[in-house]
Amino acid sequence: MEDAEVIAAFVSEGARRGFAPTLHIEGDCxxxxxWWQAAFRVSPEVFAVRNEDPPGETTALDDIRAALAARAxxxxxxxxxxxxxxxxxxxxxxxxxxxxxxxxxxxxxxAMTARAGEDSFLNDYAGTGPIKEADYSAELGxxxxxxxxPPSVVLSVGVSGDRTTELxxxxxxxxxxxxxxxxxxxxxxxxxxxxxxxxxxxTRTGEEFVMRLREAACGRFLPVVAVTAGGPPLGADAxxxxxxxxxxxxxxxxxxxx
Numbered sequence: 137m138e139d140a141e142v143i144a145a146f147v148s149e150g151a152r153r154g155f156a157p158t159l160h161i162e163g164d165c166x167x168x169x170x171w172w173q174a175a176f177r178v179s180p181e182v183f184a185v186r187n188e189d190p191p192g193e194t195t196a197l198d199d200i201r202a203a204l205a206a207r208a209x210x211x212x213x214x215x216x217x218x219x220x221x222x223x224x225x226x227x228x229x230x231x232x233x234x235x236x237x238x239x240x241x242x243x244x245x246x247a248m249t250a251r252a253g254e255d256s257f258l259n260d261y262a263g264t265g266p267i268k269e270a271d272y273s274a275e276l277g278x279x280x281x282x283x284x285x286p287p288s289v290v291l292s293v294g295v296s297g298d299r300t301t302e303l304x305x306x307x308x309x310x311x312x313x314x315x316x317x318x319x320x321x322x323x324x325x326x327x328x329x330x331x332x333x334x335x336x337x338x339t340r341t342g343e344e345f346v347m348r349l350r351e352a353a354c355g356r357f358l359p360v361v362a363v364t365a366g367g368p369p370l371g372a373d374a375x376x377x378x379x380x381x382x383x384x385x386x387x388x389x390x391x392x393x394x
Contacts, residue, residue: 137155138156139156139157139159139196141156142154142155142159142160142161142166143159143166143196143200145161146175147200147203147207148203148207152164152357153357153394158194159196162357163226163356163357164178165177166200168191168192168196169190169192169194172186172190172191173186173223173227173229174186174197174200176219176227178219178236178247178248178251179247179250179251181209181239181243181247182236182238182244182247182248183200183204183209183237183238184235184236185197185200185234185237186232186234187214187234187235188232201237204237208239209238209239210237210238210239211236211237212236212240213235214233215234216236216244216245216248218245218248218249218252219234219248222248222252225252226356227356228353236248288309288310288331288394289310289311289312289313289329289331290303290307290312290313290330290332290334290389291313291315291332291333292312292313292315293315293320293333293334293335293336293345294341294342294363295314295334295335295336297314300312300334303334303382303385303386303389306382307386307390310331310393317341317342318341321348322348322349322352322354322355323352323353323355325349325355325358327354330358331358331359331393331394332359332360332361332389332392332393333349333355333359333360333361334360334361334389335349335360335361335362335363335372337364337375338363338365338378342362342363346360346362346370346371346372347369347370347371359373359374360374361374361376361385361388361389361392362374362375363375363376363377363378364376364378365377365378365379373392374388374389374391374392376388376389
């Protein structure tokens with residue numbers, strides 16, 4: 137995808153994942169240069185645009201504003217206190233400068249009030265309308281591929297090396313990072329920029345890792361596959377049977393990859 141396509145998907149299509157050379161979407165946040173929060177979607181009709189200079193030369197902020205204006209949205213308020221509450225709770229971001237875009241101030245206030253009143257612990261969407269999950273297979277040609285890397289990174293936590301080797305043989309568009317339980321803390325996972333996290337949840341330690349990952353800012357938007365004999369534990373998106381062959385794990389994993 138190109139940057140313009142990611143902006144259009146974020147502003148007009150409710151996309152929650154998408155990658156381009158300098159922009160990418162994680163949930164309701166649009167990032168520039170892999171880390172800088174350029175915009176935040178409060179609801180499908182209300183957006184916050186960073187009101188500060190970006191860390192590099194880019195027209196991204198102007199392009200976002202133009203896309204919002206094309207939807208007949210306008211800047212209605214600067215730095216509302218309630219937005220700080222939302223962005224701190226959902227993307228662990230402190231005090232930065234924001235401009236809120238909406239049809240009018242009343243719509244912006246209503247959307248922010250509704251969003252702030254929702255529990256975002258498990259990444260529940262709090263908007264006023266449905267979000268369309270877009271299929272961005274072109275994401276595979278995004279930032280990682282441009283950098284000469286496999287487009288997806290699977291962080292395997294507590295899973296045996298033999299098992300991950302078998303999975304890597306089949307998932308050739310993925311790079312696997314393997315860590316033992318206790319070797320990495322959930323709030324450290326973001327440093328590896330994983331696309332998906334595979335966790336051995338056959339023990340209480342593994343189950344707690346999944347729940348703590350969801351509490352961490354870096355884990356709120358990550359797909360999580362739990363290795364467990366039961367259904368997915370709290371915080372996991374899917375489960376795979378530890379007694380099953382690796383081939384049986386492929387479909388649940390592929391379904392959650394971009």
